[in-house]
Amino acid sequence: MNASVPHIETMRSQLGRARGLGAGHSGVGHWWAERTSAATLLPLSTWFVVQMFRLGGADHAEVVKWGGKPLNATMMAALIITTFYHAQVGLQVIVDDYVHGKAHVPARLLVKIGTSLLGLLGVFAVIKLVASSSSAK
Amino acid sequence: MQDIRKALYVGSRSDGTLIERPMSPHLQVYRYRLSMVLSISNRITGVIATAGAALGVFWLGAAAKGPKAFATARKVTGNPLGQLVLVGWLASVIYHTVGGVRHLIWDCGHRYDKEELNKDGPVAVGVAVGASTVLASALLCVAACRRSRRAKAGKAV
Numbered sequence: 467m468n469a470s471v472p473h474i475e476t477m478r479s480q481l482g483r484a485r486g487l488g489a490g491h492s493g494v495g496h497w498w499a500e501r502t503s504a505a506t507l508l509p510l511s512t513w514f515v516v517q518m519f520r521l522g523g524a525d526h527a528e529v530v531k532w533g534g535k536p537l538n539a540t541m542m543a544a545l546i547i548t549t550f551y552h553a554q555v556g557l558q559v560i561v562d563d564y565v566h567g568k569a570h571v572p573a574r575l576l577v578k579i580g581t582s583l584l585g586l587l588g589v590f591a592v593i594k595l596v597a598s599s600s601s602a603k
Numbered sequence: 604m605q606d607i608r609k610a611l612y613v614g615s616r617s618d619g620t621l622i623e624r625p626m627s628p629h630l631q632v633y634r635y636r637l638s639m640v641l642s643i644s645n646r647i648t649g650v651i652a653t654a655g656a657a658l659g660v661f662w663l664g665a666a667a668k669g670p671k672a673f674a675t676a677r678k679v680t681g682n683p684l685g686q687l688v689l690v691g692w693l694a695s696v697i698y699h700t701v702g703g704v705r706h707l708i709w710d711c712g713h714r715y716d717k718e719e720l721n722k723d724g725p726v727a728v729g730v731a732v733g734a735s736t737v738l739a740s741a742l743l744c745v746a747a748c749r750r751s752r753r754a755k756a757g758k759a760v
Contacts, residue, residue, distance in 0.1 A: 472621040501706075519742065525677075533663075533666065590667075591660065
């Protein structure tokens with residue numbers, strides 16, 4: 467059948483298939499995840515901007531010394547985890563809105579894997595900084 | 604049929620033949636409003652902020668890897684083009700933050716009337732531009748000062 471002509475492929479009417487499905491049953495949790503991570507990022511990113519005044523133009527030894535302090539490492543890890551969690555949740559909405567059909571699931575997976583790996587890389591960099599600054603003493 | 608929502612677009616004429624119902628009008632039929640630019644900007648700056656955060660993680664990774672990798676990273680961050688990227692990241696994060704705060708205010712049920720929305724839009728732009736300019740120039744100055752001080756100290760030793 468010509469694809470441009472509207473047609474119904476199954477015996478069951480398409481409206482009947484769609485009706486009663488209701489909402490996705492998980493949207494509210496996603497919405498809360500987006501808002502709570504956003505609110506958490508406000509103090510964390512403010513802290514980061516303040517730290518950037520200390521680190522702007524810094525050399526390697528200064529950055530290692532900074533990263534070795536437990537408070538900085540904790541805040542940095544929290545910032546990285548929250549940032550990429552918020553990015554994951556936010557990018558998922560963009561993918562849901564603009565990517566349809568067969569590309570949708572791969573795009574969703576790409577967002578999930580990409581943001582998770584970047585977050586992990588950041589956390590391990592923080593751990594490595596702590597380790598290397600304690601061995602430098 | 605890939606998308607179940609399309610089921611709602613298939614209707615039937617009185618003679619029984621199927622017809623695709625018209626979709627709602629798309630963006631180009633609407634008159635330009637500041638609020639719609641600010642809305643899509645919040646999304647775009649969110650994506651840019653994520654890309655910048657990815658670069659930030661690579662910077663941290665370079666610091667963790669060692670002095671040699673960090674020297675390469677500093678070449679990028681000290682480069683005028685690299686600094687333009689950093690300023691763009693900062694501005695995106697700031698705008699996304701301002702937009703995000705507006706969303707949180709709306710979620711609490713405030714400032715969501717038409718007049719309030721139209722009043723707050725220019726304020727949001729002003730705050731974002733002002734904060735970006737002040738923070739970006741201050742950060743670049745601090746970084747440049749620290750560099751030149753170290754260069755002088757290096758010469759003295």
